[in-house]
Amino acid sequence: MDAHDYFCKLHIQPSADQINELFQWQSSYNYEQFWFTDEHTGEEVWDGNYLARDIKDIPECVKDLYPVALELAGSCMLLKNTGNVPRHDDMYRQASVTIPLNYTETYTTFWDEEEEHHLKLYHRGAAYLQNNKAVHEVVDSRGEFRHFFQINFFDHSYFYYRDLLKEHGYI
Ligand SMILES: [Fe+2]
DSSP states (O other), X not given: OOXXXXXXXXXXXXXXXXXXXXXXXXXXXXXXXXXXXXTTTOOEEEEEEEEEOOOOSOOHXXXXXXXXXXXXXXXXXXXXXXXXXXXXXXXXXXXXXXXXXXXXXXXXXXXXXXXXXEEEEEOTTOOEEEETTSOEXXXXXXXOOEEEEEEEEOSSXXXXXXXXXXXXXXX
């Protein structure tokens, strides 16, 4: 597995002060747990992610850090989870820039197409571009919330955004 087919660490990273500022800012939002209807069983599935969607007032520091990503973005959202997200690929998103708003040791596991091999993404406070169409999960449950600000891309594949962000020096 080539890690860059699944996630890429960004060259431009928020400072500790910016992360703290973003963490304070997100606390005023209401989060709702994400759920969907299982196409086979017809049952509601609650996947352990909590979202505040469609954030319009993008903080200045995110605008300063990732202007090109914001230009390409379909939407921005806040996401938090406690490290217990079952294996899935995202229904709508192709890719996302994921900025952690707190430091955790909990990782996201990415699987290859055959789901035989995997790679672990430890954010450890760093922002990444992620391939949301690759199968991924969070199994390391310490019960601590992981908080993220996410810039979402819908129109093209992860590889399209990866190449474009590379051209702009993000990767
Ligand atoms: Fe996901």
